Amino acid sequence: MNGHEDVVFVQDTDTGLRAIIAVHDTTLGPALGGCRVWPYEKPADALTDALRLSRGMTYKNSLAGLDLGGGKAVIIADPRKDKTPALMEAFGRHVERLSGTYITAEDVGVSPDDMETVARHTDHVRGTSATGLGDPSPYTALGVFEGIKASAKHVFGSSDLDGKTVSVQGLGHVGYDVARQLHAAGARLIVSDIHAPAVLKAIETFGATAVDPGEAHMVDADIFVPCALGAGLNARTVPHIQAKIVAGAANNQLETPADGIALRKRGILYAPDYAINAGGVISIALATPEGGDNLVRQKTFAIGDTLTTIFERAAKEETTPEQVADTMAEERLAKAKAA
Numbered sequence: 001m002n003g004h005e006d007v008v009f010v011q012d013t014d015t016g017l018r019a020i021i022a023v024h025d026t027t028l029g030p031a032l033g034g035c036r037v038w039p040y041e042k043p044a045d046a047l048t049d050a051l052r053l054s055r056g057m058t059y060k061n062s063l064a065g066l067d068l069g070g071g072k073a074v075i076i077a078d079p080r081k082d083k084t085p086a087l088m089e090a091f092g093r094h095v096e097r098l099s100g101t102y103i104t105a106e107d108v109g110v111s112p113d114d115m116e117t118v119a120r121h122t123d124h125v126r127g128t129s130a131t132g133l134g135d136p137s138p139y140t141a142l143g144v145f146e147g148i149k150a151s152a153k154h155v156f157g158s159s160d161l162d163g164k165t166v167s168v169q170g171l172g173h174v175g176y177d178v179a180r181q182l183h184a185a186g187a188r189l190i191v192s193d194i195h196a197p198a199v200l201k202a203i204e205t206f207g208a209t210a211v212d213p214g215e216a217h218m219v220d221a222d223i224f225v226p227c228a229l230g231a232g233l234n235a236r237t238v239p240h241i242q243a244k245i246v247a248g249a250a251n252n253q254l255e256t257p258a259d260g261i262a263l264r265k266r267g268i269l270y271a272p273d274y275a276i277n278a279g280g281v282i283s284i285a286l287a288t289p290e291g292g293d294n295l296v297r298q299k300t301f302a303i304g305d306t307l308t309t310i311f312e313r314a315a316k317e318e319t320t321p322e323q324v325a326d327t328m329a330e331e332r333l334a335k336a337k338a339a
């Protein structure tokens with residue numbers, strides 16, 4: 001199981017809650033990672049997602065220099081139909097049982113209001129106004145925007161996005177805010193989402209062009225920004241990507257390491273997902289009930305510099321950016337383990 005420390009299967013018959021809480025590694029501190037609500041077809045798909053997402057959080061928190069380990073929770077439910085306060089309260093009770101080994105927050109299908117509900121039953125929750133700056137998504141979006149600019153500088157020689165065509169896949173809490181910043185910077189937007197109202201809003205507000213979500217990667221664009229679910233970069237999609245850069249918020253974008261190698265072979269720069277999307281967890285880790293917005297913004301802006309370091313090292317070592325990011329994260333973990 002990729003070296004996980006603990007994987008808990010949760011069932012609550014009163015509310016119908018079925019969830020998995022995966023604690024990957026607590027070397028650097030308690031395992032922090034959001035909770036995803038998604039209607040997985042099979043329980044095995046939920047387990048795979050929980051294991052991959054929690055491992056990603058260990059690497060994300062390590063690379064971002066945070067004193068936090070990696071964990072993640074998934075609830076098997078449709079966020080638009082099945083998510084009730086009772087369900088989220090039951091989840092909160094199960095988080096509490098882990099006594100702080102796992103700290104939860106928002107992820108796909110979960111809003112700040114849901115986390116307020118979870119917080120009725122456990123203190124091991126972040127991303128609420130009582131624990132800090134509230135919704136982490138705007139900080140994630142800020143970091144992704146900085147990461148896109150750093151990627152553009154590396155590939156095009158300038159971070160100016162005016163006139164660039166950008167395909168944004170997924171217009172949720174993070175994707176919509178990234179689209180807003182891209183529009184403000186003068187980029188031409190191509191957008192897609194399985195939720196039609198979000199697409200209509202982006203067309204009306206940003207003058208965006210819409211495409212089918214399954215075609216977002218293959219449109220004629222300079223930059224592809226995946227902000228939906230994971231594994232979108234795979235053997236079926238990579239050969240069709242037109243963009244020179246892939247830089248987005250989605251966790252676990254590469255289905256397998258081979259897909260990152262395929263991107264490099266095609267001359268496409270990939271911004272490692274857990275490096276570019278760390279703004280949210282930075283906001284969660286560094287904010288206090290009194291605030292901390294300035295420090296969080298400063299650290300989130302630094303995501304651009306981290307990516308530049310990663311890109312330059314990858315070019316020098318003739319490897320992929322994600323290989324460099326993994327090495328950097330693992331070096332810090334090894335040092336902490338040895339101490």
Ligand SMILES: NC(=O)C1=CN([C@@H]2O[C@H](COP(=O)(O)OP(=O)(O)OC[C@H]3O[C@@H](n4cnc5c(N)ncnc54)[C@H](O)[C@@H]3O)[C@@H](O)[C@H]2O)C=CC1
Nearest residue numbers: 108109137140170172173174193194213228249250251280
């Ligand atoms: N919210 C945060 O602060 C962070 C989010 N992330 C990652 O960023 C991604 C987006 O997260 P959020 O915006 O918070 O989630 P969200 O639930 O607010 O939005 C996800 C959006 O993707 C859409 N979507 C789902 N499947 C799709 C598909 N096949 N094609 C196109 N659109 C699709 C949904 O309809 C929804 O609008 C996720 O992968 C999440 O794990 C990563 C770091 C932090």
Ligand SMILES: O=C(O)CCC(=O)C(=O)O
Nearest residue numbers: 033034105106136280281
């Ligand atoms: O920013 C968040 O939503 C919490 C951290 C997390 O789960 C993530 O970065 O994927």
